[in-house]
Amino acid sequence: MSDDLEQRLPRAFHRDALPPAPASLIDALERVPDAPVRARRRADRRSFLGFVAAAALVATVGALAISGGSPRPGPVTPTLVPSPSSDTMRLRLEYQVLPSGAAIPTESDRAAVISVLEARLASTGVVDATVTADGTDRIVVELPGVADAEPIRRLIGQVGAVEFVPLGSSELTVGQRIGPGRFAALFTGDQIASASAAADQDGRPAIEFTLKPEGTRMFAEYTSQNVGSYFAITIDDVVITAPIIQNGIADGEVQITGGGAGGFDATEAAAIVAILDSGPLPFPIREMASQPADASPSAP
Amino acid sequence: MPLLALPVDARPADIAGPEADHARRSDFLAAARPNLDRAYRLAGLLLADAHEAEDAVQDALVIAWRSFESLRETDKFDAWFDRILVNGCRDRLRRRNVVRFIPMDADMDHAGRDPFQAFIERDALLAGLAALTPDERIVLTMRFWADLPLEAIARRLDWPLGTVKSRLHRALERLRRTLDHEGREAAR
Numbered sequence: 001m002s003d004d005l006e007q008r009l010p011r012a013f014h015r016d017a018l019p020p021a022p023a024s025l026i027d028a029l030e031r032v033p034d035a036p037v038r039a040r041r042r043a044d045r046r047s048f049l050g051f052v053a054a055a056a057l058v059a060t061v062g063a064l065a066i067s068g069g070s071p072r073p074g075p076v077t078p079t080l081v082p083s084p085s086s087d088t089m090r091l092r093l094e095y096q097v098l099p100s101g102a103a104i105p106t107e108s109d110r111a112a113v114i115s116v117l118e119a120r121l122a123s124t125g126v127v128d129a130t131v132t133a134d135g136t137d138r139i140v141v142e143l144p145g146v147a148d149a150e151p152i153r154r155l156i157g158q159v160g161a162v163e164f165v166p167l168g169s170s171e172l173t174v175g176q177r178i179g180p181g182r183f184a185a186l187f188t189g190d191q192i193a194s195a196s197a198a199a200d201q202d203g204r205p206a207i208e209f210t211l212k213p214e215g216t217r218m219f220a221e222y223t224s225q226n227v228g229s230y231f232a233i234t235i236d237d238v239v240i241t242a243p244i245i246q247n248g249i250a251d252g253e254v255q256i257t258g259g260g261a262g263g264f265d266a267t268e269a270a271a272i273v274a275i276l277d278s279g280p281l282p283f284p285i286r287e288m289a290s291q292p293a294d295a296s297p298s299a300p
Numbered sequence: 301m302p303l304l305a306l307p308v309d310a311r312p313a314d315i316a317g318p319e320a321d322h323a324r325r326s327d328f329l330a331a332a333r334p335n336l337d338r339a340y341r342l343a344g345l346l347l348a349d350a351h352e353a354e355d356a357v358q359d360a361l362v363i364a365w366r367s368f369e370s371l372r373e374t375d376k377f378d379a380w381f382d383r384i385l386v387n388g389c390r391d392r393l394r395r396r397n398v399v400r401f402i403p404m405d406a407d408m409d410h411a412g413r414d415p416f417q418a419f420i421e422r423d424a425l426l427a428g429l430a431a432l433t434p435d436e437r438i439v440l441t442m443r444f445w446a447d448l449p450l451e452a453i454a455r456r457l458d459w460p461l462g463t464v465k466s467r468l469h470r471a472l473e474r475l476r477r478t479l480d481h482e483g484r485e486a487a488r
Contacts, residue, residue: 005425005472005475005476006444009425009440009444010445012423012426013345013426013441013444013445014445015423016422018341018344018345019340019341019350019415019416020337020340020341021336021337021339021340021357022340022350022354024354025336025340025357026333028358029332029336030329032328032332032358032361033324033325033328033329176352177351177352177355179349179351
C-alpha cells in the first residue's frame with residue numbers, strides 16, 4: 001500500500017504543470033534589495049508585501065471589535081513622523097507615475113496624484129514637505145530630515161484603495177491579502193466622508209470614520225442583516241480589520257479598535273487615517289532611487 | 301503596526317558602501333531569479349493558495365536578502381532558500397489551524413479558482429493532503445514533488461534524519477487512511 005502511494009504521489013504531483021511565478025513576484029524580487037533593512041517585530045503577524053509591493057498597511061492580529069458610535073474619543077496626535085533630527089538630511093524621493101491597466105496618466109492625472117500625496121503628508125503632520133512634478137512622468141517628494149523615513153515612504157507609495165468587504169463566515173487575519181474576485185466589496189472608500197484618529201474607552205489608539213449617506217445606508221442594511229458574520233475593511237486588498245459584526249450600525253459612525261495584546265499603535269492608526277482621509281491615488285506610483293536631497297548628484 | 305516599527309539601530313543596507321552593496325545586490329538577484337518559479341510552486345503546493353504563496357515567497361526573499369552574507373556558497377542558494385521559505389509556509393499553515401482545502405465536488409465551479417487549489421483538488425490523492433499536519437505535508441511535498449532524498453530533506457530543513465523518516469511515514473499512513481476512508485464512503 002505504502003509502496004503504491006510512493007509510486008502514485010510523484011505522478012500526481014507532476015501530472016499537470018504548475019503556474020510559474022507571476023509578474024508581480026518577479027517585479028517584487030528586483031525591488032527586494034532596494035527595500036531598507038527593517039526589524040521584524042512579530043514575524044508571524046504580518047506580510048512583507050507592504051513594502052515590496054508598496055501595498056500593505058498591516059496591523060496586528062487581535063480580537064478586533066467594530067462598533068457604531070463614538071465612545072469617548074480622546075484626542076490622539078498623529079505620530080507618523082518622528083521629530084526632525086539634526087544629523088539627518090532632507091530626503092528626496094522620486095516616483096514614477098505608472099499606467100493603471102490600459103489608462104495612461106495625463107498631466108492632470110499627475111496633478112491629482114500630487115494633491116493626494118500632499119493631503120496625506122499634511123494629515124500626518126509633516127512640516128515643510130514639498131511634492132512637485134518632474135519631467136514627463138515623475139513626482140518628487142522632498143521631506144525634512146527624519147530619523148526614519150520608512151513610514152512616510154510606505155504611506156506615499158500605497159495606492160490606498162479602501163474597500164468594505166463582507167466576508168460571510170470566512171475569518172481572515174489582519175494583514176492577509178484578499179485575492180481578486182474572492183470577495184465582492186459592499187462599497188469602497190469613496191463612501192468615507194471623514195476619518196480621524198481617536199482613542200477607545202481604554203485609551204488605546206483607534207480609528208473613527210463617518211460614512212456618506214449612501215455608504216451609511218448600505219452599511220446599516222448589511223450589518224443589521226448579517227450580525228455574526230465577518231466583515232473586513234481593506235486597503236489595497238490587505239485586511240486592516242476583520243471583525244465579527246456584533247450589531248447593526250445604523251448611523252454611519254464607525255470606530256475600529258484593535259483589541260487584545262496587539263491593536264493599532266498610534267503610528268499605524270495615523271497612517272490608516274491619512275489613507276482614509278486622502279482617498280486613493282488615481283494612478284499607482286513606483287519609487288525610483290532615493291537619495292538625500294543635498295547629496296551631490298552622481299553620474300548615471 | 302509592526303511595519304511602521306523600526307528600531308533606531310536599523311541601518312540602510314548600503315552602509316557598507318555603494319560598491320559592496322552593488323555586488324551583493326547583483327549576486328543576490330542572480331541567485332534568486334532562477335529559483336523564483338520553483339519557490340513559488342513549492343509555496344503554492346504547501347499553502348494551496350496562489351496569493352499566499354506569493355506573499356510567502358516575498359517574505360522569504362526579504363529574509364534571504366537581509367541574511368545573504370550568511371550564505372557562503374551561492375550555488376547552494378536553492379537549498380538555503382528552501383529552508384527559509386518552508387519555515388515561513390509552515391508558520392502560515394500553523395496560523396491557519398486548519399488547512400483550507402475544499403473537498404472535491406463535481407458541482408463546484410472551477411472557473412476562476414485558485415490555480416494551486418485547483419491543481420490539488422483535481423487529484424484525489426493530492427486532495428488528501430488536506431488531512432495532513434503542516435510538517436507532514438512539507439515532508440511529502442519535498443519528497444515526492446521536489447524529488448529530494450530523505451538525507452537532502454533533512455539537510456535542507458535542518459530536521460534530524462529520523463524526524464524526516466518518521467514524519468514521512470506518518471504522512472503516508474495518514475494519507476492512506478484518508479483515501480481508504482473516502483473510498484469506503486464512495487462505495488456505499
